[in-house]
Amino acid sequence: MFPSHLDVYLYLRKSRSDIEEERKAAAEGRQYDTLERHRKRLFELAKMQQYNIVEIYEEVVSGESISERPMIQKLLRSVEKGDVEAVLVIDLDRLGRGDMLDQGMIDRAFRYTSTLIITPNDVYNPEDEQWELIFGIKSLISRQEFKLINKRLYNGRVDSVKEGKHIGKKPPYGYIRDENLKLTPDSKTAWVVQKIFELADSGRGRRKIAEEMNILGEPPPSGKGSWSQTSIKNILMNEVYKGDLVWGKNKNVKRNGKYIRKPLPPESWIVHKGAFPPLVEPTLFDKVQEMIKSRTHTSHVNDEKVMRNAFAGILKCEKCGKTMWRQKNPYQPKKQKYESASLTCSNDECRRLKLNKAAPYHRVEKAIIQALEDMLSEFKLQNKMKKPKKKESLLPLKEKALLQKENEKKDLEKQRENIHDLLEQGVYTIERFMERQQILSDRAKDIQRDIDQLNVDIEREKKKTVTQDAFIPIIEQVLDAYKKTDDISKKNRLLKSILEKADYYRSPDSKSPDDFTITLYPKF
Template sequence: MNRPTHLDVFIYLRKSRKDVEEERKAQENNTPFDTLAKHRRELLELVRREGHNVIDIFEEVVSGEFLSERPEAQEMLRQVEEGMVEGVVVMDLDRLGRGDMIDAGTIFRAFKFSETLIITPTEVIDCNAEGAELLFGVKSIIAREELKQINKRLQGGRRRSAKDGKSITRKPPYGYLRDENLKLIPHPEEAPIVKKIFEMIAEGHGRQAVVKHLDSLGVKPPEGDLWEQSTISHIIKNEVYLGHIIWGKVKHMKRNGKRVRKNLPPELWIRHENAHEALITQEQFDAANTALRGRWRAPTKKGVSLSNPLAGIIKCGICERALYMTRTTDRPNPQLRCINPRCQSVQKGVLLPLAEQRVLQALEILASKSPLSEEEIADSMASGQEDGVEIKQKQIIHLSKSLKNLTQ
């Protein structure tokens, strides 16, 4: 069909998997470039040349395979279905979606029922034209197969690199640097810290004691500004410090648009032993892992993990950090504790049943549509002596004062 002109259009920009890989390689060569900025310039030039009126620009900052992973695409399709524009300008048809046939059908219906055109630099697709559905379906299948081939080549390259003893993680493991050949070399400042962590754990110190020691020394953690107990566990269990490269312990799959993590058996892992200089010996690794496993853990039912029912709700009143649920052998009930080593709170934690009781008490007061102020509710909870009658009496006094002020 002839290319239309002077339409109200949206511009949709999205990076493909290939674009992400090319940007990464360019950054490694110190020649970074922005794919979306390049596409934006080209599409704006197309719009100017054909006299279109741009209503909005939707820029997807993530490279999601499925439509459910791309909020900007979802919002654009919603407005397309409402007939907000006459066309959508994209670089290629596969930029709208490379997901499964469900996504392809959703996109096709949105453009067909709203009679909206898909405009690319090389073609214009009218979803109501004869044979458009077949064309759209074929192009979607080709795009999907191309994506599979890209992923296959990408995973193949990663497996070959792992077999060659190269580090292909997002960033080098803590304690190492990575050279131009993707080989790991000890970090002059972080490597001694890793050795100290293994030494302390092997000597019987707990993870929290190690965290406090590192924080007292002002050691910067791998992520964020605070050391976590989980970080210590990850370091202790990581065989990279023995000089080994192991790849393929887990497999990531997508089901219903959600990423699912699946642990793979050891016989499917890719191992390259002695790929780089080790920071610890096998004896030190075994001793630290034995000590870590030997520390007491809260008993749980088979297949059921210990979970905090107030996770993300209860926070430390001093540092505002989420409280961590722990169990000890000398107490029958779990505790919620602040594990921030820098927190200056005198009261480091509270029993979980007591915290649940206070939460339920506060909800009961709020559910009764209490006119009490936040200070009065806090006072009533802190005292722990007031029952429902006393709360109602305070409500009566508060309402009486309000009524008196209104009648004056």
């Protein structure tokens, strides 16, 4: 069964037998255009399955190997970008009949992006077992060749590491690399690395170090944005800063058509100690590593997997939209009535710029419960009124808009069929057809996005049909259960049952711990 509504490339190439047939036809005074015949068949398939032909690759030269055919090279590069879902070709062997190396290149390009190969008779899916059957035997020798090539490349990299050469894409932050791939300290940034280790040695955590580096105004390794806990961690745990060159920490493994980085055990790493001048003393580096290991990590759920934040996943920073974290005060007085914890934004940038000031956890909890009680009182008051204020549902308008968009989609499908007819009749040239098809395809995608959004909106409006009368007892039950339990996890579930989210904001100039605002977004 053929898939439909795909973005595709179209590839055309003559075989040797086609060339011979054209010569024979010319000698007999007949017209025989191989590529035109193939183009017509593939266009018919595209019309039938409503494919959007993004580009046509037409090979005008003959050659056995990929290196001799520029258009197949261009096609494979385009396929590797993952911009389309399939390639249309008259037959599988038109992509390549070269040696095993060529077969391996084709196999890799289509496997990497899970791009289909579609012919008038078959669909070849790189993720199917059938793909292995087709390409397995053909590419057996090429795979062995690739293994040999990879082994030689691996051995070359190992030799380079043993020679103290840095073979990464770019030198580590704090170093510069010469033409012999040797690293030397960068006078402009080496001091930054040393300062970070100095701060870590003094007992500061990654967040505090990041804040201090941002105050200094030195840009992070990426050259943009601000320092974060991650960028600090990457420097503190990189052996390169004690002069050791380490290679082979990770391995690229293919999963579901995509490559992911898989960490390798330390015993498999290639290490060259003292490969270049260190930026920090090895003893200091090792001391910082022990401090990192011993430092307890503050998380939303403690080591016993007990939730401590009743607003986890609910309370958001009004300024940046990130989740509000609960942080416990390690210096809490023993006689204090409430556990000394605060709620602060999880966004490093938001905290650094002090856009949203933290507030005591128990005060925020009290404010949220009060806001729910106020909402409940308002609903009850409205129910007592003779003419309760009703919000008109947007459902009819949304359904009408959806019907209109679906009709527009049908009209576009007819227009796409018409341009195929005009091409067949010779009214449109290939260039004009491609231009009109792209315009219609873009419009179709816009309409489909509108349809998808309208379906989401309609579903949301249908959920809003729950009456206010029904919502009142739900809030009452949640508030009653919340006040009776000390189980934080249960409190979190209760709040999530009635709230989409809640926004928190406290002005940086605020003096009173109760001077903050809470905005609730109920699910009903």
